[in-house]
Amino acid sequence: MKALFSYxxxxxxxxxxxxxxxxxxxxxxxxxxxxxxxxxxxxxxxGVVGLLFFAVPGYVRYARRVGRYAQMRENLEALPSPMPxxxxxxxxxxxxxxxxxxxxxxxxxxxxxxxxxxxxxxYTLWVHQIKTPMAAMRLILQxxxxxxxxxxxxxxxxxxxxxxxxxxYLRLETISQDLCFEPCDMRRLAARAAKKFAPxxxxxxxxxxxxxxxxxxxxxxxxxxxxxEQLFSNAVKYTHTGGVAVxxxxxxxxxxxxxxxxxxxxxxxxxxxxxxxxxxxxxxxxSTGLGLYLVKRVLDTLQTPIEIRPAAGxxxxxxxxxxxxxxxxx
Numbered sequence: 404m405k406a407l408f409s410y411x412x413x414x415x416x417x418x419x420x421x422x423x424x425x426x427x428x429x430x431x432x433x434x435x436x437x438x439x440x441x442x443x444x445x446x447x448x449x450g451v452v453g454l455l456f457f458a459v460p461g462y463v464r465y466a467r468r469v470g471r472y473a474q475m476r477e478n479l480e481a482l483p484s485p486m487p488x489x490x491x492x493x494x495x496x497x498x499x500x501x502x503x504x505x506x507x508x509x510x511x512x513x514x515x516x517x518x519x520x521x522x523x524x525x526y527t528l529w530v531h532q533i534k535t536p537m538a539a540m541r542l543i544l545q546x547x548x549x550x551x552x553x554x555x556x557x558x559x560x561x562x563x564x565x566x567x568x569x570x571x572y573l574r575l576e577t578i579s580q581d582l583c584f585e586p587c588d589m590r591r592l593a594a595r596a597a598k599k600f601a602p603x604x605x606x607x608x609x610x611x612x613x614x615x616x617x618x619x620x621x622x623x624x625x626x627x628x629x630x631x632e633q634l635f636s637n638a639v640k641y642t643h644t645g646g647v648a649v650x651x652x653x654x655x656x657x658x659x660x661x662x663x664x665x666x667x668x669x670x671x672x673x674x675x676x677x678x679x680x681x682x683x684x685x686x687x688x689x690s691t692g693l694g695l696y697l698v699k700r701v702l703d704t705l706q707t708p709i710e711i712r713p714a715a716g717x718x719x720x721x722x723x724x725x726x727x728x729x730x731x732x733x
Contacts, residue, residue: 421450472497519576560603564636571629571697578704582623589618589627589657589725593649596631603639610646618651620725626701633694634659634721641665641683642718655726662718666711674711675699 425446432439574581590613597604597611604611620627638647638661645662652658666674670681678692695711702709707723714720 472500567629568633568693568697571701572693575697575700578626578701582626582704584621584623586619587622587624587627589620589651590614590616592624592628593631593657596628596635597647597649599632600635600639604646607639607643609639609642609644612646612648612650614648614650616651618655618657618725620655620657620707622705622707622725626705627707630698630701630723631659633698637694638663638719645718652722655724657723657725659721659723660714660718662714665713665717665719668713671711 428446429439431437432441593613597613601611603609635647638659640663642661642663647659647661650658650660664683664686667682670679670683673679674681674695675698676692677696679696680692699709702723707725710722710724712720712722
């Protein structure tokens with residue numbers, strides 16, 4: 404019944420126009436002294452024909468549209484402010500439904516953001532808490548050397564690397580809030596990263612060669628150090644003889660080469676995908692499928708292209724293109 408009243412209200416001009424025409428016809432009949440019975444008959448037939456062929460089918464279509472929009476409203480959990488005044492009912496209902504969907508989407512996005520923040524806070528706390536017993540374990544190993552203490556230290560170092568990887572993974576979503584671009588000495592950063600892995604180089608009897616170069620790149624020091632550490636971690640993990648070398652080519656391309664097991668050619672297109680371990684990763688049994696994914700995500704944010712390809716002869720070659728064009732002036 405409500406839909407019928409709304410239908411009549413929105414099309415009030417139709418009966419008003421009919422009444423106006425009837426009034427004009429009645430005036431003409433009166434003016435020419437015509438029988439009003441004939442006028443009544445004509446108006447009755449016209450009204451019935453208009454009702455059957457125009458008004459009823461139009462109302463049926465209108466009621467169906469209103470029903471569909473009403474069903475859409477019922478499926479929404481929240482509705483916005485009252486229906487806007489004016490305009491057809493169907494259009495108003497459509498605008499109301501779109502507004503409700505937008506409000507619901509905003510609520511879901513806000514809830515997701517809160518969930519992400521809670522998860523980040525929890526795992527950040529977990530990472531910092533787990534570092535305490537790991538530091539205690541390292542102190543115990545240093546104070547009480549054991550026959551297999553070196554092997555235990557290496558395993559402890561791997562645990563620390565995985566913890567740092569988890570922390571880096573959790574911070575990916577907020578990395579843009581934690582950037583500070585400034586000129587960075589890449590040789591010094593490479594030396595810092597290599598120093599962290601010095602025990603593993605010594606334990607596996609691998610050589611590390613740091614070329615004599617000067618390269619300053621405008622980047623974020625903390626996150627670029629994270630990238631270099633991850634690259635060195637992969638190099639040490641998959642290299643059993645030989646070593647790792649860092650050099651610069653073409654003035655602005657930092658190259659990290661190793662003599663490890665390398666990467667299968669068919670795996671190269673997928674090495675940056677999350678969770679992809681590749682043939683050699685499965686054989687070695689030490690791949691998480693996250694290292695190069697994190698590297699690519701960070702470098703994309705730093706706007707630093709990366710290229711990975713088989714090294715000449717044996718191993719892997721990673722190239723970081725650190726050159727930047729001139730900064731446009733305002």
